[in-house]
Amino acid sequence: xxxxxxxxxxxxxxxxxxxxxxxxxxxxxxxxxxxxxxxxxxxxxxxxxxxxxxxxxxxxxxxxxxxxxxxxxxxxxxxxxxxxxxxxxxxxxxxxxxxxxxxxxxxxxxxxxxxxxxxxxxxxxxxxxxxxxxxxxxxxxxxxxxxxxxxxxxxxxxxxxxxxxxxxxxxxxxxxxxxxxxxxxxxxxxxxxxxxxxxxxxxxxxxxxxxxxxxxxxxxxxxxxxxxxxxxxxxxxxxxxxxxxxxxxxxxxxxxxxxxxxxxxxxxxxxxxxxxxxxxxxxxxxxxx
Amino acid sequence: xxxxxxxxxxxxxxxxxxxxxxxxxxxxxxxxxxxxxxxxxxxxxxxxxxxxxxxxxxxxxxxxxxxxxxxxxxxxxxxxxxxxxxxxxxxxxxxxxxxxxxxxxxxxxxxxxxxxxxxxxxxxxxxxxxxxxxxxxxxxxxxxxxxxxxxxxxxxxxxxxxxxxxxxxxxxxxxxxxxxxxxxxxxxxxxxxxxxxxxxxxxxxxxxxxxxxxxxxxxxxxxxxxxxxxxxxxxxxxxxxxxxxxxxxxxxxxxxxxxxxxxxxxxxxxxxxxxxxxxxxxxxxxxxxxxxxxxxxxxxxxxxxxxxxxxxxxxxxxxxxxxxxxxxxxxxxxxxxxxxxxxxxxxxxxxxxxxxxxxxxxxxxxxxxxxxxxxxxxxxxxxxxxxxxxxxxxxxxxxxxxxxxxxxxxxxxxxxxxxxxxxxxxxxxxxxxxxxxxxxxxxxxxxxxxxxxxxx
Numbered sequence: 220x221x222x223x224x225x226x227x228x229x230x231x232x233x234x235x236x237x238x239x240x241x242x243x244x245x246x247x248x249x250x251x252x253x254x255x256x257x258x259x260x261x262x263x264x265x266x267x268x269x270x271x272x273x274x275x276x277x278x279x280x281x282x283x284x285x286x287x288x289x290x291x292x293x294x295x296x297x298x299x300x301x302x303x304x305x306x307x308x309x310x311x312x313x314x315x316x317x318x319x320x321x322x323x324x325x326x327x328x329x330x331x332x333x334x335x336x337x338x339x340x341x342x343x344x345x346x347x348x349x350x351x352x353x354x355x356x357x358x359x360x361x362x363x364x365x366x367x368x369x370x371x372x373x374x375x376x377x378x379x380x381x382x383x384x385x386x387x388x389x390x391x392x393x394x395x396x397x398x399x400x401x402x403x404x405x406x407x408x409x410x411x412x413x414x415x416x417x418x419x420x421x422x423x424x425x426x427x428x429x430x431x432x433x434x435x436x437x438x439x440x441x442x443x444x445x446x447x448x449x450x451x452x453x454x455x456x457x458x459x460x461x462x463x464x465x466x467x468x469x470x471x472x473x474x475x476x477x478x479x480x481x482x483x484x485x486x487x488x489x490x491x492x493x494x495x496x497x498x499x500x501x502x503x504x505x506x507x508x
Numbered sequence: 509x510x511x512x513x514x515x516x517x518x519x520x521x522x523x524x525x526x527x528x529x530x531x532x533x534x535x536x537x538x539x540x541x542x543x544x545x546x547x548x549x550x551x552x553x554x555x556x557x558x559x560x561x562x563x564x565x566x567x568x569x570x571x572x573x574x575x576x577x578x579x580x581x582x583x584x585x586x587x588x589x590x591x592x593x594x595x596x597x598x599x600x601x602x603x604x605x606x607x608x609x610x611x612x613x614x615x616x617x618x619x620x621x622x623x624x625x626x627x628x629x630x631x632x633x634x635x636x637x638x639x640x641x642x643x644x645x646x647x648x649x650x651x652x653x654x655x656x657x658x659x660x661x662x663x664x665x666x667x668x669x670x671x672x673x674x675x676x677x678x679x680x681x682x683x684x685x686x687x688x689x690x691x692x693x694x695x696x697x698x699x700x701x702x703x704x705x706x707x708x709x710x711x712x713x714x715x716x717x718x719x720x721x722x723x724x725x726x727x728x729x730x731x732x733x734x735x736x737x738x739x740x741x742x743x744x745x746x747x748x749x750x751x752x753x754x755x756x757x758x759x760x761x762x763x764x765x766x767x768x769x770x771x772x773x774x775x776x777x778x779x780x781x782x783x784x785x786x787x788x789x790x791x792x793x794x795x796x797x798x799x800x801x802x803x804x805x806x807x808x809x810x811x812x813x814x815x816x817x818x819x820x821x822x823x824x825x826x827x828x829x830x831x832x833x834x835x836x837x838x839x840x841x842x843x844x845x846x847x848x849x850x851x852x853x854x855x856x857x858x859x860x861x862x863x864x865x866x867x868x869x870x871x872x873x874x875x876x877x878x879x880x881x882x883x884x885x886x887x888x889x890x891x892x893x894x895x896x897x898x899x900x901x902x903x904x905x906x907x908x909x910x911x912x913x914x915x916x917x918x919x920x921x922x923x924x925x926x927x928x929x930x931x932x933x934x935x936x937x938x939x940x941x942x943x944x945x946x947x948x949x950x951x952x953x954x955x956x957x958x959x960x961x962x963x964x
Contacts, residue, residue: 222916223850223857223859223916224857225852225854225855225856225857226807226809226852226854226857227854228854271807271809271852271854273901324901325807325900325901325902326901327809327810327852347810348809348810348896348900349900349901350896350897350900350901352901352902356901356902356903358931359903359931360807362931362934362935362938363853363854364854365935365938366934366938367854367855369938369941369942373941398791423942423943424945426938426942427939427942427945430935430938430939430942431939433931433935435931435932435935
């Protein structure tokens with residue numbers, strides 16, 4: 220059966236730590252033939268080929284000898300993905316030729332790995348399809364990616380704590396209802412990773428921060444506080460538009476309208492962390508979309 | 509020479525058993541005579557005879573599997589003489605057909621070789637394969653299959669296996685012929701159909717229990733049964749249509765309404781089964797051959813070519829190209845709109861088909877509006893391109909039927925909507941699962957606190 224590769228949800232932090240999964244490393248896999256796609260494996264044992272990401276496109280360059288290749292950077296709450304689209308990724312190239320940065324975009328692509336010399340590894344995405352989306356979709360993606368990463372984290376930590384390996388781990392996970400693919404991935408990752416605990420800790424911290432930075436308009440904020448934040452955002456929109464605004468000038472204006480300086484800073488910081496605005500140059504802030 | 513090939517022969521023996529008896533040795537020699545290097549010859553024989561064969565149970569069988577091993581009890585065995593086609597060199601051959609069962613289900617088989625046992629015996633088959641025949645999986649035993657009779661087998665006895673098993677609806681599949689179940693009637697309607705030239709009345713509808721739903725057809729009257737009734741069925745026949753099982757109530761089927769005091773002990777009621785199905789992960793849909801009336805959600809990762817405005821043959825409703833139907837020739841096509849999209853939730857992917865009514869809702873344009881777009885753009889692909897721009901990346905929830913084929917899961921949507929769930933609630937749950945922040949996380953947390961919602 221020629222099955223479509225599932226588009227995995229993974230944060231940039233875990234993605235960039237992926238390494239090649241050699242075919243020889245999967246002796247007991249059934250689908251071992253020429254059609255097996257190139258696979259990567261993350262430190263948590265996620266086996267991936269296709270991925271789906273939603274984030275902010277912050278950089279876009281036309282590279283290659285004949286300007287026939289696009290290189291883009293897509294930012295999520297934990298880091299950034301490097302994306303390429305060349306002449307054989309026609310749909311994606313057409314998209315990149317028209318997209319305005321910054322913007323929230325959704326993108327599917329295949330994971331690629333390039334290792335020019337031992338020790339230096341570049342993990343990137345070869346784009347397939349992309350589209351501009353809204354912030355709501357971005358937030359939902361962050362929550363989805365967090366959920367699936369936490370599922371993995373828990374299984375991985377469980378395996379680590381159990382001390383089981385190989386066949387024993389397989390039986391243990393089968394009972395727990397963990398998919399055979401993840402079981403296989405974790406098995407391989409456990410053999411490879413030298414300091415798995417470190418990565419687990421790092422990733423947990425990143426996800427926690429990423430989730431907290433989401434602006435969900437949930438109305439949990441105290442009324443007046445939220446109003447003032449809304450006002451700061453409104454002001455930023457008025458002053459900067461899509462061109463951006465000098466940060467110092469912006470703080471002065473806000474303070475002159477009766478907003479405490481700390482609040483302005485807090486709002487801007489949360490906007491930065493949430494990917495709703497960014498700094499094209501030091502001292503300049505600009506809203507996304 | 510012999511020294512060179514000896515280790516390969518040994519390996520073949522280990523993997524495939526007695527080489528002399530099965531004629532594998534002779535095949536090996538033949539390949540060598542054609543100057544095939546011994547390693548390559550060994551590999552191709554291993555491939556052909558399935559050295560690394562998997563051991564499967566009946567319920568694991570699906571269409572187009574190759575070289576696996578299976579053990580089952582023969583429930584039924586018959587033979588047919590196949591007359592050779594004119595001009596064929598071989599004499600008449602025989603095809604042995606029947607039913608093979610293990611504790612997980614039963615499957616029809618056909619064999620070109622005589623079986624080493626008869627009805628009631630347990631046989632082991634290596635290097636078997638499957639085909640889809642009349643909408644069902646059929647186990648095929650070919651020239652290359654190896655069979656042996658197993659005298660003392662722990663498999664259930666003939667009478668146990670051939671009885672009708674009581675199952676939950678979700679467990680009923682292509683591996684069942686006759687089942688029993690207790691379920692609630694969710695939908696019911698009468699219709700007239702032509703059966704062998706005779707007008708007859710059948711009842712069709714939907715059954716449900718706490719595990720899922722299935723369509724049913726009754727070829728007999730069901731006195732006293734209506735929507736909302738909970739019934740117990742024994743000896744119903746399972747038929748497959750487009751990969752979907754349906755429960756058929758025939759003359760020999762026993763059925764009776766479940767008494768109210770007994771119904772209280774069941775894990776479902778009419779109210780609970782009548783609720784809209786909760787969305788499940790695509791992974792779960794992928795783990796079954798087919799599912800009836802389920803809901804799921806994911807991102808549209810791709811809008812497939814063939815979406816948009818299409819023409820259909822007025823006779824057979826097939827999609828036509830260049831104003832010609834492949835069955836009816838040149839026809840005046842009827843305009844229609846549909847969307848074929850790949851929905852992916854990170855655990856699996858589905859190819860979803862949205863018929864016109866749903867396509868119009870999720871696209872936000874009617875067929876007529878889409879036609880206008882096509883005319884004003886003077887491009888056949890204008891609607892497809894517009895759909896891609898509009899849908900790619902979006903979240904969609906769908907409800908409908910799924911079935912697996914060799915190209916993955918196809919899902920026919922009967923409802924579609926944009927999922928609306930409270931992200932804040934999910935975030936709180938996830939933060940809880942992550943546990944308290946460790947020391948190095950503390951400082952950064954205080955920096956962004958209040959950035960979004962106050963979650964603490």
